[in-house]
Amino acid sequence: MTTASVGALLRAWRERRGVSQLELAGRADSSSRHISFVETGRSRPSEEMVLRLAEHLDVPVRDRNALLVAAGYAPRYAHTPLDAPAMGALREGIERLLTGYEPYPALVVDGTYTVVAANRGIAMLLDGIDEDLLEPPLNAMRLTLHPRGLAPRIRNLRQWRGHLLEQMERQMALVRSEPLRALYEEVAAYPVAPRDEKGEDAGGAEAGGQGYPCFALPLRIEHGGQLLSFVSSVSTFNTPLDVTVAELAIETFLPADPATVKYLHSLGS
Numbered sequence: 443m444t445t446a447s448v449g450a451l452l453r454a455w456r457e458r459r460g461v462s463q464l465e466l467a468g469r470a471d472s473s474s475r476h477i478s479f480v481e482t483g484r485s486r487p488s489e490e491m492v493l494r495l496a497e498h499l500d501v502p503v504r505d506r507n508a509l510l511v512a513a514g515y516a517p518r519y520a521h522t523p524l525d526a527p528a529m530g531a532l533r534e535g536i537e538r539l540l541t542g543y544e545p546y547p548a549l550v551v552d553g554t555y556t557v558v559a560a561n562r563g564i565a566m567l568l569d570g571i572d573e574d575l576l577e578p579p580l581n582a583m584r585l586t587l588h589p590r591g592l593a594p595r596i597r598n599l600r601q602w603r604g605h606l607l608e609q610m611e612r613q614m615a616l617v618r619s620e621p622l623r624a625l626y627e628e629v630a631a632y633p634v635a636p637r638d639e640k641g642e643d644a645g646g647a648e649a650g651g652q653g654y655p656c657f658a659l660p661l662r663i664e665h666g667g668q669l670l671s672f673v674s675s676v677s678t679f680n681t682p683l684d685v686t687v688a689e690l691a692i693e694t695f696l697p698a699d700p701a702t703v704k705y706l707h708s709l710g711s
Contacts, residue, residue, distance in 0.1 A: 448492065448513035453481040455499045458615070469498040489515045502617050503688035521685040524558055532687065533559075543694055545706040547672070553689035554621045555582040563695070566709060567592065567665060582693075583610070587629045594635055597662040597669065603634070605659055660698045668705050671698035 446454075456466055463481070464474040472491070479485035480495075487495070492513050496506045507517035522528055540548045540561040547563030557580040568576065572590035585591045587603055596602055610626045613619075660671045672695035682688035697703045 446512060447483055448487065448509055449481040449483045451505075451509055451512055452487075452492075452495055452499070455496075455501050455505075456481075459499050461499065466495065466498060470494050487513060489513070493518065500616070503682055504685045505618065507685070519683060519685055519688075524686055529686070536692070539692065545709060546697060547695040548693065549582065550690055550692050551582050552686075552691075553617070553619060554625055556580070557582055557585075558690070563706065566706075567663065569665070581625070583625060583629045587632050589632060589635060592663065593632070595664040597664065598660070599634060601659060602661055661695065665705075668701075670702045670705060672696060672702065673698045 456463070461469075462474075463477045466472075467474045467477045470477075470491070471494075476485060477495075480487045480491075489510065492509050492515065493506065496509055501509065503519045504521075507519050507521075510517055524533065536550055536559050540550070540559060543563070544561050545563055545566075547561065547567055549560035549564045550558050552558055560580075568585065571585065571592065572588075575585055575588055575591050583606065586596075586606065587593050593599055593603075607626070607630055610622065610629075614622055614626065658673045660673050662669060662671050664670070675694050675696060677692045677694075679687050679690060697706065
């Protein structure tokens, strides 16, 4: 198998970002001539230049390592397993954050939506899901969109499904990940239940069908005969120096109406 040169990789990232050689040179305090020489292999970039170009092209941490290796340098960023002793403080902080968010749902996923941590609010939503889907490793996209997962209980499934697929498409435009693409193709092919084809609740203008205005697309899901509404928020770590940390995302679900708040607190008590 032929390994791509650092120049070819940088050119691919530049084109993916829609940036010209001249524009990249201006951002990286270089010249378009030098950028051209690097991309064609006529010039070998320094380690500092590789990292500078990667930063201005918003190359993910994992792929910055690949650029460095292709240029003949050692990887800069570690790839530490989350269960390693060195990650103890991170794990403790994540658990404290998720527990503190209860009774509202929150979870942490990696770059392919594998669930690495979740709180009791998430466990509550997963009541009644097919046991096969609950076999580890759990995958948030499968759990949500699979016909034997949460999908039959999501009242605005078409909207929420579209939102999730668009989210994955944006992610694939930023990173090169065959596992992520395979997951996208899998979940995009899941059938939509006939009930949702007939009269799915739009859920866009009202948060819970009770006159409460919603400020973002809500997830409207049934649980125990109660219709719950959530707005999700995704957070990542600032300036990560480890591949594992760079690919973690914390998703929290904020109740979108008073009825959902009351119901969740009643379960917690």
